Amino acid sequence: MYSEGIGVPSDQVLARHWFDKAAAHAEGETQYTVATAFDNGWVVPKDQNEAARRFHLAAEEGSTDAQYRLGQMYHEGRGVEENQRLSLECFRKSGEQGNPGAQFVLGELYAEGESVPKNYAEAAQWYRKAAEQGGQLAQQKLGSMYSQGEGVPLDLVEAYRWGKPRRCFADQA
Numbered sequence: 001m002y003s004e005g006i007g008v009p010s011d012q013v014l015a016r017h018w019f020d021k022a023a024a025h026a027e028g029e030t031q032y033t034v035a036t037a038f039d040n041g042w043v044v045p046k047d048q049n050e051a052a053r054r055f056h057l058a059a060e061e062g063s064t065d066a067q068y069r070l071g072q073m074y075h076e077g078r079g080v081e082e083n084q085r086l087s088l089e090c091f092r093k094s095g096e097q098g099n100p101g102a103q104f105v106l107g108e109l110y111a112e113g114e115s116v117p118k119n120y121a122e123a124a125q126w127y128r129k130a131a132e133q134g135g136q137l138a139q140q141k142l143g144s145m146y147s148q149g150e151g152v153p154l155d156l157v158e159a160y161r162w163g164k165p166r167r168c169f170a171d172q173a
Contacts, residue, residue, distance in 0.1 A: 019044055023054075031058035032066045039069070039079075048079030059090065067094035068102040075115075084115040095126065103130035104138045111141070120151025131162060139163065 023034040035054035038047045052073050058066035071090030074083045088109070094102035103126050109115050110123035124145050130138035143163020146155045 016044055026054075028058060028061045029063055029065075031061065032063045032069075035066060035069070048073070050079075052079030059093075064094045064097045064099040064102070067091075067097075068099050068105075071102065071105070088115050095129070098129075098133075100130040100133040100135045100138070103127075103133075104135055104141075107138060107141060120145065122151070124151035 019037075023031075026034045031054055035051050035058055037043050038054060039051035040046065052070065055066045055070040055073065059070050067090045071087045071094065073079050074087035074090060076082070091102045091105050091109070095106050107123045107126035107130065110119045110126060112118065116122075124142060127138045127142040127145065131142045139162045142152075143159050143161070144150075145152050146162060147159035148154070152158070
């Protein structure tokens with residue numbers, strides 16, 4: 001309300017006061033939401049250090065989204081010192097719990113040999129996990145791997161199955 005001036009005069013200091021008061025009691029997914037606000041500058045000024053701190057808290061409470069976002073921050077050195085080992089650890093923890101974004105990133109890291117030794121078989125496993133959850137980029141990457149026999153047996157049927165263009169919902173009407 002105070003941030004946007006809805007029903008009251010706009011007051012960023014007061015908006016931050018109430019936001020901080022509510023954020024102090026945040027847990028789990030709520031802590032993730034607070035971290036996202038700091039990361040993107042929603043309601044509060046953008047603060048990468050505070051975002052990283054809060055993603056860490058939410059990640060410790062089991063938020064796979066926070067684990068994924070913290071992995072991104074370590075990977076890019078945003079709000080924390082760049083640390084590829086911790087980045088990989090966060091992505092792996094999130095991916096093993098089913099986060100498709102983390103699974104896709106792990107596929108990319110193994111396919112490119114970034115932060116880990118290049119391993120197409122490992123990349124294909126992570127792409128498959130994300131693809132099975134509907135990740136279109138992961139489906140395309142997996143299809144490409146089947147068409148070239150990279151990390152998986154050469155299989156044009158599987159290549160087509162995973163790599164064929166997907167229609168958006170609106171086109172299926």
